[in-house]
Amino acid sequence: xxxxxxxxxxxxxxxxxxxxxxxxxxxxxxxxxxxxxxxxxxxxxxxxxxxxxxxxxxxxxxxxxxxxxxxxxxxxxxxxxxxxxxxxxxxxxxxxxxxxxxxxxxxxxxxxxxxxxxxxxxxxxxxxxxxxxxxxxxxxxxxxxxxxxxxxxxxxxxxxxxxxxxxxxxxxxxxxxxxxxxxxxxxxxxxxxxxxxxxxxxxxxxxxxxxxxxxxxxxxxxxxxxxxxxxxxxxxxxxxxxxxxxxxxxxxxxxxxxxxxxxxxxxxxxxxxxxxxxxxxxxxxxxxxxxxxxxxxxxxxxxxxxxxxxxxxxxxxxxxxxxxxxxxxxxxxxxxxxxxxxxxxxxxxxxxxxxxxxxxxxxxxxxxxxxx
Amino acid sequence: xxxxxxxxxxxxxxxxxxxxxxxxxxxxxxxxxxxxxxxxxxxxxxxxxxxxxxxxxxxxxxxxxxxxxxxxxxxxxxxxxxxxxxxxxxxxxxxxxxxxxxxxxxxxxxxxxxxxxxxxxxxxxxxxxxxxxxxxxxxxxxxxxxxxxxxxxxxxxxxxxxxxxxxxxxxxxxxxxxxxxxxxxxxxxxxxxxxxxxxxxxxxxxxxxxxxxxxxxxxxxxxxxxxxxxxxxxxxxxxxxxxxxxxxxxxxxxxxxxxxxxxxxxxxxxxxxxxxxxxxxxxxxxxxxxxxxxxxxxxxxxxxxxxxxxxxxxxxxxxxxxxxxxxxxxxxxxxxxxxxxxxxxxxxxxxxxxxxxxxxxxxxxxxxxxxx
Numbered sequence: 001x002x003x004x005x006x007x008x009x010x011x012x013x014x015x016x017x018x019x020x021x022x023x024x025x026x027x028x029x030x031x032x033x034x035x036x037x038x039x040x041x042x043x044x045x046x047x048x049x050x051x052x053x054x055x056x057x058x059x060x061x062x063x064x065x066x067x068x069x070x071x072x073x074x075x076x077x078x079x080x081x082x083x084x085x086x087x088x089x090x091x092x093x094x095x096x097x098x099x100x101x102x103x104x105x106x107x108x109x110x111x112x113x114x115x116x117x118x119x120x121x122x123x124x125x126x127x128x129x130x131x132x133x134x135x136x137x138x139x140x141x142x143x144x145x146x147x148x149x150x151x152x153x154x155x156x157x158x159x160x161x162x163x164x165x166x167x168x169x170x171x172x173x174x175x176x177x178x179x180x181x182x183x184x185x186x187x188x189x190x191x192x193x194x195x196x197x198x199x200x201x202x203x204x205x206x207x208x209x210x211x212x213x214x215x216x217x218x219x220x221x222x223x224x225x226x227x228x229x230x231x232x233x234x235x236x237x238x239x240x241x242x243x244x245x246x247x248x249x250x251x252x253x254x255x256x257x258x259x260x261x262x263x264x265x266x267x268x269x270x271x272x273x274x275x276x277x278x279x280x281x282x283x284x285x286x287x288x289x290x291x292x293x294x295x296x297x298x299x300x301x302x303x304x305x306x307x308x309x310x311x312x313x314x315x316x317x318x319x320x321x322x323x324x325x326x327x328x329x330x331x332x333x334x335x336x337x338x339x340x341x342x343x344x345x346x347x348x349x350x351x352x353x354x355x356x357x358x359x360x361x362x363x364x365x366x367x368x369x370x371x372x
Numbered sequence: 373x374x375x376x377x378x379x380x381x382x383x384x385x386x387x388x389x390x391x392x393x394x395x396x397x398x399x400x401x402x403x404x405x406x407x408x409x410x411x412x413x414x415x416x417x418x419x420x421x422x423x424x425x426x427x428x429x430x431x432x433x434x435x436x437x438x439x440x441x442x443x444x445x446x447x448x449x450x451x452x453x454x455x456x457x458x459x460x461x462x463x464x465x466x467x468x469x470x471x472x473x474x475x476x477x478x479x480x481x482x483x484x485x486x487x488x489x490x491x492x493x494x495x496x497x498x499x500x501x502x503x504x505x506x507x508x509x510x511x512x513x514x515x516x517x518x519x520x521x522x523x524x525x526x527x528x529x530x531x532x533x534x535x536x537x538x539x540x541x542x543x544x545x546x547x548x549x550x551x552x553x554x555x556x557x558x559x560x561x562x563x564x565x566x567x568x569x570x571x572x573x574x575x576x577x578x579x580x581x582x583x584x585x586x587x588x589x590x591x592x593x594x595x596x597x598x599x600x601x602x603x604x605x606x607x608x609x610x611x612x613x614x615x616x617x618x619x620x621x622x623x624x625x626x627x628x629x630x631x632x633x634x635x636x637x638x639x640x641x642x643x644x645x646x647x648x649x650x651x652x653x654x655x656x657x658x659x660x661x662x663x664x665x666x667x668x669x670x671x672x673x674x675x676x677x678x679x680x681x682x683x684x685x686x687x688x689x690x691x692x693x694x695x696x697x698x699x700x701x702x703x704x705x706x707x708x709x710x711x712x713x714x715x716x717x718x719x720x721x722x723x724x725x726x727x728x729x730x731x732x733x734x735x736x737x738x739x740x741x742x743x744x
Contacts, residue, residue: 014697014704021684042671042696049672050692058688299414300421312393316430320422324414325386331703332386 052130276370424502648742
């Protein structure tokens with residue numbers, strides 16, 4: 001796969017609203033699935049029985065799984081939990097987790113069954129899932145804790161990383177590669193320590209995790225101070241980040257890959273990503289990176305989402321038709337917008353790769369994000 | 373288009389779970405949309421503003437709209453109403469209708485707004501929607517009424533048909549063709565009278581409507597006694613019928629086209645259509661025409677839905693993966709099963725056309741439906 005690139009979230013071994021052939025038609029190079037979800041349902045053994053993720057999904061390209069940690073720790077927070085479970089029914093998550101040196105204990109959101117995820121277990125599950133790129137187990141330290149806890153948590157994550165690495169190496173057959181994760185929250189010295197840690201151990205690549213602060217500016221700052229501390233001979237992934245402006249910021253710091261549910265989730269809410277350049281031409285609201293097709297202004301609009309886009313949706317459907325489909329609650333709207341947003345992200349990353357090669361990143365950022 | 377053929381229901385100008393390119397890839401030749409739904413939302417004028425159904429949906433093949441009558445009259449019954457509204461939340465329809473010589477009065481399921489659908493209005497709406505094949509307004513007489521009401525209703529439907537025809541002819545520009553409908557319920561003499569009526573008036577084609585009784589045997593009987601009474605120089609459509617066994621019965625009586633939500637709705641409930649021949653080979657339950665992939669027996673099944681099928685789903689997904697996707701509530705399952713069931717129906721109808729040409733309809737029926 002080419003870099004920089006964007007990894008789409010096939011959370012439960014499926015992208016909501018797009019089939020594998022739709023992903024390919026939209027120029028997708030890499031996808032990920034979530035270990036936590038698949039661990040709970042249908043279970044790693046079942047995925048292995050069904051031939052592993054690639055075979056199940058008929059996906060022959062590169063694929064990534066996370067460690068499962070992020071979702072377990074997120075379950076401490078109701079609102080995130082609801083997103084994770086793909087539910088919006090107002091029930092709050094009460095799937096309490098407990099962290100020990102051994103690992104993280106949690107209850108299944110399906111049946112309340114108690115599980116423990118250890119570093120060894122995470123690597124074993126990820127091996128059974130069979131993705132190409134796997135990740136060590138870490139604690140995703142929340143934003144609101146004190147520095148002392150962030151440091152303790154980071155050190156435990158480092159110990160878990162070594163156990164993950166050991167477990168990985170014991171069964172390594174050359175078919176998977178493992179990412180180390182950088183923690184340290186918003187603290188420069190901790191980030192330095194975590195970068196030193198991953199740099200010194202035999203990871204294939206690095207992923208920047210943990211809290212990136214509470215504002216865009218703080219995120220930019222942490223990414224900018226962390227990425228340059230990492231070895232240049234290993235790819236760098238930025239976990240969970242995926243707005244267009246964030247990607248430009250990250251790329252400038254040397255980030256190779258990004259992942260985020262944003263483009264596909266946005267689609268399910270009626271949002272279609274449109275380059276700032278096109279929005280400016282039409283005098284559309286610039287406060288978001290997308291247009292919301294539920295907006296009445298699109299009801300009779302015969303233009304495609306983005307006249308400069310060549311995705312299957314923009315080639316065949318008008319904004320007016322999509323507006324109507326959204327209002328009518330038709331699945332087709334979600335499919336159409338998902339395909340558009342995936343195509344958009346792949347087009348964006350291609351444009352960034354070309355801009356890097358031709359030293360025109362400023363122009364590209366102007367086109368996609370607009371003037372500062 | 374070739375006949376016999378099957379018309380898929382893009383009820384609200386969209387097939388739930390399949391895009392136009394999926395329909396084409398599954399060999400679809402003709403689709404329909406429902407006038408009632410589009411009349412309520414987004415309204416015929418809006419559809420016209422958006423270029424008409426063909427342009428909106430990017431569908432360049434033949435297309436059919438019904439008169440809107442069926443749904444209005446169905447609204448008298450809660451359970452049917454829920455299906456119509458695409459809702460299954462237990463609320464019962466209270467969108468009372470009143471029938472007068474003028475037309476049918478009903479309330480919008482969206483906002484309670486009162487509307488009257490007259491024969492003239494139905495033709496006007498269908499003209500704006502822009503399908504190739506349109507239908508006169510009729511009352512879809514329910515099953516449980518007495519013969520006297522069935523006769524009165526049929527006569528009113530005939531008067532409405534003449535008004536529909538007159539309205540159609542006044543604005544006819546050669547781009548649409550109109551179907552007359554045969555009513556008469558389960559009564560042979562009324563069916564005869566209704567056939568005589570449509571035969572004598574300048575319809576392009578005929579559609580058999582109204583109650584076909586309460587059992588499969590009664591339906592077979594009514595179709596068998598009605599179809600042969602119709603002029604041979606006009607196509608015959610059988611409204612709302614679409615089980616595989618029904619299609620063989622209908623074809624043997626001279627029916628040219630069928631429509632039914634069954635294949636696509638079944639898909640949304642986890643049902644995949646499989647030829648009887650394949651089910652017999654695998655000793656699968658023969659009491660339905662489909663297999664239910666939610667069934668635990670498919671959880672680790674690496675076979676495609678139907679090893680003899682070449683649809684996009686059967687080429688790429690195992691029953692086990694589909695079983696998991698259904699259990700996990702993933703949209704992808706609905707998309708995959710919808711595509712399979714559409715492909716199945718088109719394959720079935722192609723097989724029937726070939727069997728007719730080669731005088732092997734018995735063998736085809738044995739393959740698709742099984743032994744009696």
